[in-house]
Amino acid sequence: xxxxxxxxxxxxYNRGGYYKKPFAPKKPVHSxxxxxxxxxxxxxxxxxxxxxxxxxxxxxxPMLENMVNCALSIPLYIGEGHSxxxxxxxxxxxxxxxxxxxxxKMVVYLEQVKGLYGVKLDGGLLDDLIARYVEARSxxxxxxxxxxxxxxxxxxxxxxxxxxxxxx
Numbered sequence: 277x278x279x280x281x282x283x284x285x286x287x288x289y290n291r292g293g294y295y296k297k298p299f300a301p302k303k304p305v306h307s308x309x310x311x312x313x314x315x316x317x318x319x320x321x322x323x324x325x326x327x328x329x330x331x332x333x334x335x336x337x338p339m340l341e342n343m344v345n346c347a348l349s350i351p352l353y354i355g356e357g358h359s360x361x362x363x364x365x366x367x368x369x370x371x372x373x374x375x376x377x378x379x380x381k382m383v384v385y386l387e388q389v390k391g392l393y394g395v396k397l398d399g400g401l402l403d404d405l406i407a408r409y410v411e412a413r414s415x416x417x418x419x420x421x422x423x424x425x426x427x428x429x430x431x432x433x434x435x436x437x438x439x440x441x442x443x444x
Contacts (some may be wrong), residue, residue: 308358313419314351316412317375320382320405321347327401328389335393343385350378354416365427372420379413 308314324347332340353375361368383406390402 308355311354311358311419313375313412313415314354314358316408316415317351317354317379320408320412321351323401323405324382328386328397328405331397332389332393335396337389337392339385339388343382343389346378346381346385350375350382350412353378361423361427365423369420369423372416372423376413376416376420379409379416382409 303310305311325344329340329344332343337343353371357368357371357375359368360371386402386406386409389397390399
């Protein structure tokens with residue numbers, strides 16, 4: 277049996293143990309809020325603030341404020357980077373790289389919390405958040421590659437005359 281064989285007549289296939297969704301075209305991006313990486317990062321920030329933070333307040337975790345600020349900084353950097361990439365491409369990419377670094381920091385914070393408090397917190401939630409941040413970081417990396425490719429194809433000012441330019 278090939279790793280590309282469909283299982284249980286579903287629309288997903290197994291490649292190396294991962295189940296993938298069938299191809300579907302992406303929705304057009306009109307603002308940073310349409311970016312999947314922004315949505316995923318904001319979901320994680322909400323989970324940290326809503327589900328993790330109150331428990332860590334009771335446990336008197338000393339790095340709580342830093343962790344909450346880091347969680348919220350990730351979607352902030354994505355939004356700011358999306359806007360900056362048209363004015364200063366390098367600054368936009370730098371902000372996206374800061375968001376990727378923020379994902380790495382959140383993994384460190386969450387693993388530390390898991391190590392310090394173990395059974396006092398929901399380990400499944402912590403593992404889920406860690407996996408979400410790792411996935412978001414890899415999606416941000418692919419987004420930065422996409423932005424760089426677009427920037428190479430349409431250097432400063434050339435996009436306005438292309439057929440892909442939005443018509444308002």
